[in-house]
Amino acid sequence: QVLLVESGGGSVQAGGSLRLSCVASEYTLTSYYMAWFRQVPGKEREGLAAIDIDGRPDYANSVKGRFTISKDNAKNTLYLQMNSLQPDDTAMYYCAAESAAGDYTDYDEVLETVHFSIWGQGTQVTVFS
Numbered sequence: 001q002v003l004l005v006e007s008g009g010g011s012v013q014a015g016g017s018l019r020l021s022c023v024a025s026e027y028t029l030t031s032y033y034m035a036w037f038r039q040v041p042g043k044e045r046e047g048l049a050a051i052d053i054d055g056r057p058d059y060a061n062s063v064k065g066r067f068t069i070s071k072d073n074a075k076n077t078l079y080l081q082m083n084s085l086q087p088d089d090t091a092m093y094y095c096a097a098e099s100a101a102g103d104y105t106d107y108d109e110v111l112e113t114v115h116f117s118i119w120g121q122g123t124q125v126t127v128f129s
Contacts, residue, residue: 002028002118004095009123016085016127022078022095022120029053029073033098033105033114036069036080038091038125045094047111049080053100056107085127095120 008020035050049069050058068081096116
Protein backbone atom coordinates (compact mmCIF):
# COMPACT_ATOMS: atom_id res chain seq x y z
CA GLN A 1 0.00 0.00 0.00
CA VAL A 2 1.41 3.36 -1.05
CA LEU A 3 1.21 6.12 1.53
CA LEU A 4 1.83 9.80 0.86
CA VAL A 5 2.38 12.44 3.54
CA GLU A 6 2.64 16.10 2.59
CA SER A 7 4.22 18.90 4.59
CA GLY A 8 5.60 22.39 4.10
CA GLY A 9 2.42 24.38 3.75
CA GLY A 10 1.83 27.57 5.65
CA SER A 11 1.13 31.27 5.32
CA VAL A 12 3.33 33.50 3.21
CA GLN A 13 3.19 37.03 1.92
CA ALA A 14 2.59 37.62 -1.78
CA GLY A 15 5.82 37.35 -3.71
CA GLY A 16 7.24 34.84 -1.27
CA SER A 17 8.19 31.19 -1.68
CA LEU A 18 7.38 27.84 -0.12
CA ARG A 19 8.65 24.33 -0.69
CA LEU A 20 6.22 21.49 -0.23
CA SER A 21 7.40 17.97 0.51
CA CYS A 22 5.67 14.64 0.06
CA VAL A 23 7.19 11.58 1.68
CA ALA A 24 6.15 8.39 -0.07
CA SER A 25 6.37 4.75 0.77
CA GLU A 26 9.69 3.15 -0.12
CA TYR A 27 10.34 2.57 -3.85
CA THR A 28 7.26 4.56 -4.88
CA LEU A 29 9.17 7.31 -6.66
CA THR A 30 11.04 4.84 -8.87
CA SER A 31 7.93 3.09 -10.13
CA TYR A 32 5.10 5.60 -9.88
CA TYR A 33 4.18 8.77 -11.67
CA MET A 34 3.99 11.54 -9.08
CA ALA A 35 2.15 14.83 -9.18
CA TRP A 36 0.98 17.88 -7.28
CA PHE A 37 -2.56 19.16 -7.35
CA ARG A 38 -4.41 21.89 -5.52
CA GLN A 39 -8.02 22.57 -4.69
CA VAL A 40 -9.99 25.52 -3.42
CA PRO A 41 -13.35 24.79 -1.76
CA GLY A 42 -16.12 24.94 -4.34
CA LYS A 43 -13.75 24.64 -7.28
CA GLU A 44 -12.41 21.73 -9.31
CA ARG A 45 -9.11 20.19 -8.41
CA GLU A 46 -6.28 21.63 -10.51
CA GLY A 47 -3.25 19.69 -11.69
CA LEU A 48 -0.03 21.67 -11.26
CA ALA A 49 2.94 19.50 -12.06
CA ALA A 50 3.86 15.87 -12.62
CA ILE A 51 7.09 13.93 -12.84
CA ASP A 52 7.78 10.58 -14.42
CA ILE A 53 9.96 7.79 -13.04
CA ASP A 54 12.98 9.21 -14.86
CA GLY A 55 12.51 12.63 -13.28
CA ARG A 56 11.15 14.45 -16.32
CA PRO A 57 8.60 17.13 -15.41
CA ASP A 58 5.31 18.23 -16.90
CA TYR A 59 3.72 21.53 -15.84
CA ALA A 60 0.39 23.24 -16.11
CA ASN A 61 0.63 26.54 -17.94
CA SER A 62 -0.67 28.34 -14.86
CA VAL A 63 2.48 27.55 -12.85
CA LYS A 64 5.13 27.08 -15.52
CA GLY A 65 8.14 29.25 -14.65
CA ARG A 66 7.07 29.74 -11.01
CA PHE A 67 6.79 26.20 -9.65
CA THR A 68 9.36 23.42 -9.90
CA ILE A 69 8.66 19.75 -9.25
CA SER A 70 11.51 17.47 -8.25
CA LYS A 71 12.18 14.29 -6.34
CA ASP A 72 14.84 12.61 -4.29
CA ASN A 73 14.51 8.87 -4.77
CA ALA A 74 16.94 8.10 -1.95
CA LYS A 75 14.77 10.05 0.47
CA ASN A 76 11.48 8.83 -1.05
CA THR A 77 10.46 12.48 -1.21
CA LEU A 78 8.70 14.55 -3.82
CA TYR A 79 9.03 18.34 -3.76
CA LEU A 80 7.24 21.35 -5.13
CA GLN A 81 9.20 24.59 -5.02
CA MET A 82 6.78 27.50 -5.35
CA ASN A 83 8.08 30.98 -6.08
CA SER A 84 6.41 34.34 -6.67
CA LEU A 85 3.33 33.18 -4.81
CA GLN A 86 0.15 35.18 -5.19
CA PRO A 87 -3.14 35.19 -3.25
CA ASP A 88 -4.70 33.13 -6.09
CA ASP A 89 -2.31 30.33 -5.13
CA THR A 90 -4.11 29.91 -1.82
CA ALA A 91 -5.44 26.35 -1.72
CA MET A 92 -5.03 22.91 -0.24
CA TYR A 93 -2.14 21.20 -2.01
CA TYR A 94 -2.11 17.46 -2.57
CA CYS A 95 0.51 14.96 -3.58
CA ALA A 96 -0.65 12.12 -5.83
CA ALA A 97 0.76 8.90 -7.24
CA GLU A 98 -0.12 6.35 -9.87
CA SER A 99 1.71 3.23 -10.92
CA ALA A 100 3.70 3.55 -14.13
CA ALA A 101 3.98 -0.21 -14.63
CA GLY A 102 3.19 -1.10 -18.22
CA ASP A 103 2.41 2.53 -19.06
CA TYR A 104 4.23 4.48 -21.76
CA THR A 105 2.77 7.94 -21.42
CA ASP A 106 5.10 10.61 -22.75
CA TYR A 107 6.53 12.62 -19.86
CA ASP A 108 5.00 15.85 -21.14
CA GLU A 109 1.52 14.31 -21.14
CA VAL A 110 1.55 12.76 -17.66
CA LEU A 111 -0.31 15.57 -15.92
CA GLU A 112 -3.04 15.69 -18.54
CA THR A 113 -3.40 11.97 -19.19
CA VAL A 114 -2.63 9.85 -16.13
CA HIS A 115 -5.48 9.15 -13.75
CA PHE A 116 -3.97 9.54 -10.30
CA SER A 117 -5.65 7.33 -7.72
CA ILE A 118 -3.44 7.58 -4.64
CA TRP A 119 -3.59 10.79 -2.61
CA GLY A 120 -2.08 12.35 0.43
CA GLN A 121 -4.03 14.21 3.08
CA GLY A 122 -3.04 17.64 1.80
CA THR A 123 -1.22 20.67 3.15
CA GLN A 124 -2.72 24.16 3.27
CA VAL A 125 -1.02 27.08 1.54
CA THR A 126 -2.26 30.59 2.26
CA VAL A 127 -0.84 33.61 0.46
CA PHE A 128 -1.76 37.03 1.84
CA SER A 129 -1.31 40.39 0.17
